[in-house]
Amino acid sequence: MTTTLCESCAAEIRWVTLESGRPMPLDPAPHPNGNIIVGIGGRYRVLDGSQLPAEVAAWRSHFATCPHASRHRRRPVTRPPAPEQHAPAVPDADTTDEPATALAAADDQLALFDTGTTP
Numbered sequence: 001m002t003t004t005l006c007e008s009c010a011a012e013i014r015w016v017t018l019e020s021g022r023p024m025p026l027d028p029a030p031h032p033n034g035n036i037i038v039g040i041g042g043r044y045r046v047l048d049g050s051q052l053p054a055e056v057a058a059w060r061s062h063f064a065t066c067p068h069a070s071r072h073r074r075r076p077v078t079r080p081p082a083p084e085q086h087a088p089a090v091p092d093a094d095t096t097d098e099p100a101t102a103l104a105a106a107d108d109q110l111a112l113f114d115t116g117t118t119p
Helices: 098-115
Strands: 002-005 012-017 023-026 036-038 044-046
Antiparallel strands (some): 012 023, 036 044
């Protein structure tokens, strides 16, 4: 554990490494309501509600006691919303062969012209 002073309230704090690998500031002495204990390999572990009260010495996070804790908390990661997924456009049945229909109509008019008939 490394001991330093809190940048906000000047209280003594101890820095520990959690099992997750993240650093966490603790109040310097164990506390009866603490929920952080020494875990495997000297890394600290946060107990959940079902594991409390701790049966061994437990510390409190300095975030729980610092009057200025909100200045030091990490901001939640905000991500832009995912783009909407659209299904590919399916053409209507009557417009599927639009170019072919126009071509057929032109052929019909040419056929009438070739025979000398007027529409």
